[in-house]
Amino acid sequence: MDPTILPAACSTIAVLFLTMIVTKIIARKFSFPAPETVSCQPPVASGAFLLGALPTLLTKGLQPILHDLHAELGSVFTISIFSLKKVTFLVGPEVTAHFFQAPHSEICQPDMYKFTVPIFGKGVLLDADFATSTKQIRLARDALKRDELKNHIEPMVREVKDYFAKWGQDGIVDLKNELRQVLMLIAARCLLGKEVREKMFLEVSTLLHDLFENGTHLITLVWPYLPIPAHQRRDEARAKLGKIFHEIVKSRKISGRAEDDVLQKIMDSKCMENGRSMTENEITGILIAMLFAGQHASSSASSWMGACLLSHEQYLVAAIEEQKKLIGLHGEHMDENILMEMVNLQRCIKEAIRMHSPSAMIIRHANKNFTVQTREGCNYEIPKGQTVATSVAVGNRLPHIYKDPHIYDPHRFGPGREEDKVGGKFAYPSFGGGRHACPGGYYAFIQIKVIWSFLLRNFELKMVSPFPQEEFGKFTPGPKGKVMVSYKKRLLLAST
Numbered sequence: 001m002d003p004t005i006l007p008a009a010c011s012t013i014a015v016l017f018l019t020m021i022v023t024k025i026i027a028r029k030f031s032f033p034a035p036e037t038v039s040c041q042p043p044v045a046s047g048a049f050l051l052g053a054l055p056t057l058l059t060k061g062l063q064p065i066l067h068d069l070h071a072e073l074g075s076v077f078t079i080s081i082f083s084l085k086k087v088t089f090l091v092g093p094e095v096t097a098h099f100f101q102a103p104h105s106e107i108c109q110p111d112m113y114k115f116t117v118p119i120f121g122k123g124v125l126l127d128a129d130f131a132t133s134t135k136q137i138r139l140a141r142d143a144l145k146r147d148e149l150k151n152h153i154e155p156m157v158r159e160v161k162d163y164f165a166k167w168g169q170d171g172i173v174d175l176k177n178e179l180r181q182v183l184m185l186i187a188a189r190c191l192l193g194k195e196v197r198e199k200m201f202l203e204v205s206t207l208l209h210d211l212f213e214n215g216t217h218l219i220t221l222v223w224p225y226l227p228i229p230a231h232q233r234r235d236e237a238r239a240k241l242g243k244i245f246h247e248i249v250k251s252r253k254i255s256g257r258a259e260d261d262v263l264q265k266i267m268d269s270k271c272m273e274n275g276r277s278m279t280e281n282e283i284t285g286i287l288i289a290m291l292f293a294g295q296h297a298s299s300s301a302s303s304w305m306g307a308c309l310l311s312h313e314q315y316l317v318a319a320i321e322e323q324k325k326l327i328g329l330h331g332e333h334m335d336e337n338i339l340m341e342m343v344n345l346q347r348c349i350k351e352a353i354r355m356h357s358p359s360a361m362i363i364r365h366a367n368k369n370f371t372v373q374t375r376e377g378c379n380y381e382i383p384k385g386q387t388v389a390t391s392v393a394v395g396n397r398l399p400h401i402y403k404d405p406h407i408y409d410p411h412r413f414g415p416g417r418e419e420d421k422v423g424g425k426f427a428y429p430s431f432g433g434g435r436h437a438c439p440g441g442y443y444a445f446i447q448i449k450v451i452w453s454f455l456l457r458n459f460e461l462k463m464v465s466p467f468p469q470e471e472f473g474k475f476t477p478g479p480k481g482k483v484m485v486s487y488k489k490r491l492l493l494a495s496t
Helices: 005-030 047-052 054-060 063-073 097-101 111-120 130-143 146-164 175-192 194-199 201-214 218-222 229-255 262-268 280-310 313-330 336-340 343-355 441-458
Strands: 076-081 085-090 170-174 361-366 370-373 379-382 387-391 459-463 484-489
Touching: 047 054, 054 063, 063 076, 063 085, 063 387, 111 218, 111 229, 111 280, 111 361, 130 262, 130 280, 146 175, 146 336, 146 441, 170 175, 175 194, 175 201, 175 262, 175 280, 175 441, 194 201, 194 229, 201 229, 201 280, 229 262, 229 280, 262 280, 280 313, 280 343, 280 441, 280 459, 313 343, 313 441, 336 441, 343 441, 441 459
Parallel strands: 085 387
Antiparallel strands: 076 085, 170 484, 361 387, 370 379, 459 484
């Protein structure tokens, strides 16, 4: 063999190899992207990762872990719980449109929401077939429409005035407990009816508190019928509430008496199949569902708003000045139009909810395959049968949508910024969106505005306890512990 052949062959192969590499680099640099993109599976956070994150989960909850996963893996990622269960998270308006807007045949609520069945009752919402559930939801949504609720503002104002008239000249209170009580009074007056408000308020409010507090633990998501003391208290409270509302409905039907409240509207509706009215069990379940969705959310949001506002002097001063201006224009009168003029207070509430949403996570089930595209142009395929979720807490703090997202800044919703609108249709997921948007958003804002406008006008308020942490052990987290506030009565004069 010619001794020069082998070195020459090796040199030729080396040159060809280098040429191929250079050609690929040049082609990649100057080529245009292909018109069709290939979908792939989302990146996966394995069980090993979750095991390492267990200390954080036990001490701070799931949300810090989801923040870290989003920062590391992007807006679409899957958590694999030791190959036993997979959940794909979609975070941000670019990837959640189908999640929020798809019809029930493609995206539906998963079995884990069955934890609400012991709370709402049999045959209600998730324990009913889809057609029946849809009619029940539509009835609740119609009862909370703006045109229906504007007539309830005057009773709300009266309840708020009467409640805070019981405060002394000065003192220290647990603001979270006070707000929960006054919100329950409003609900009793406007939703549950005159009978509850005037004759059995304390009993019903205590039972509802026991029902919600003992029915929303994280363990309940997985094992809603686990024989533990919390579930026993939940079931006892639900049974007693059922009896109370059954008697109220029966009494109204027998006497022919009608009241101006949501209970009456539900009783009078003939929206079910074949034009029938709701049964007493369905009426009770829908009322409890409306309170479950709205009462806890309003209580949490109003408490967080108070904690945030009282911890930021500049926004507190601006909110007080707005009330002074409105007093100069309208005096002490309060109606829907005046509440709509409280744009600064609206932004303060909205910002508190952005930072501390009562609904930390929304979960769905994929009935069909679908594909999402990220901001970076990556396509991910979500397979049929997959559990999909969005983290509201992470979505509300995306830095490419919200400037300095960890800072309380109500001005971000003001003219010239409007970061939530600039960010896209689902940039502010606090109340869900699309087909499953929360029907009680307007009701929540009205209640909180009525309460806080009255407090700002009539009291000097100061936080005396540290800023609260979140109840990470609850599916619907609120402020942890007490929110202690000192108050002193004052008369707020109109600004000149």
